[in-house]
Amino acid sequence: MANIIFSWFRDHSALEIAIVIAVIIGVFIAAVLIVELKNESYSTLYIYPETYQNYPDNSTVSFVYGIHSFEIERTSYTINFFINSNLTHTKTISLNPGEVSEEGESIQLPANLEYPAKVSIISSSPKSVNEVHYWIKTKPPESRVPR
Numbered sequence: 001m002a003n004i005i006f007s008w009f010r011d012h013s014a015l016e017i018a019i020v021i022a023v024i025i026g027v028f029i030a031a032v033l034i035v036e037l038k039n040e041s042y043s044t045l046y047i048y049p050e051t052y053q054n055y056p057d058n059s060t061v062s063f064v065y066g067i068h069s070f071e072i073e074r075t076s077y078t079i080n081f082f083i084n085s086n087l088t089h090t091k092t093i094s095l096n097p098g099e100v101s102e103e104g105e106s107i108q109l110p111a112n113l114e115y116p117a118k119v120s121i122i123s124s125s126p127k128s129v130n131e132v133h134y135w136i137k138t139k140p141p142e143s144r145v146p147r
Contacts, residue, residue, distance in 0.1 A: 041071040043095075045123045045130040051104070052119070056136055059109045065121055065132070066102035069095035075125050081107060082120045109136075 009017060045067050052063035069075055079091045088107050095101055107119065120133035 039072060041073075041127065043070060043075070043077070043123070043125060043128060043130060044068045045121060045132050047121065047132050047134060049134075052134055054135060054137055056109070059111075060106050061109060061119055061136060062104065062106045063119070063134075064102060064104045066100060067093070067095065067123055068100045069097060071095075071097055071125070071127070073097065075127075078124045080122045080124070081105065082118070082122070083107060083109065083113065084117050086110070 012020075046065065048064045048066070052061065067077060067079075074094055074096050076092065076094045079093065081088045081090070093101050109117075115138045116135045117137075118133050118135055120131060122129060122131045
């Protein structure tokens with residue numbers, strides 16, 4: 001077997017040998033990437049934009065958020081809810097691969113809140129941390145229309 005390989009190298013030019021070696025390395029790298037991509041795991045965290053208001057009508061903000069698990073095994077998530085940098089509350093859920101959890105949430109705004117304020121959700125799992133947010137502002141002043 002070794003004699004066949006050595007005779008092949010002896011009978012071909014350096015360019016042909018370099019091309020064959022490059023093709024072999026390329027096939028190996030492609031195979032490694034394909035195997036790695038099949039084992040890739042991640043999760044998505046999102047807020048439905050049509051479910052929140054940037055100008056809240058009262059002292060509560062509401063929205064619908066979701067987590068979609070693309071992990072390769074059952075994964076636990078810790079979900080922290082913030083107004084600016086103040087933690088309002090925490091939840092914990094577990095999802096199987098491909099499973100989705102969507103839930104409505106309401107948060108009471110503090111009385112001394114400074115605007116604009118950032119409403120954020122941070123989900124943590126053993127492999128990643130994801131964050132989504134939106135901004136709330138005070139109501140714009142009513143336009144004065146002459147009568």
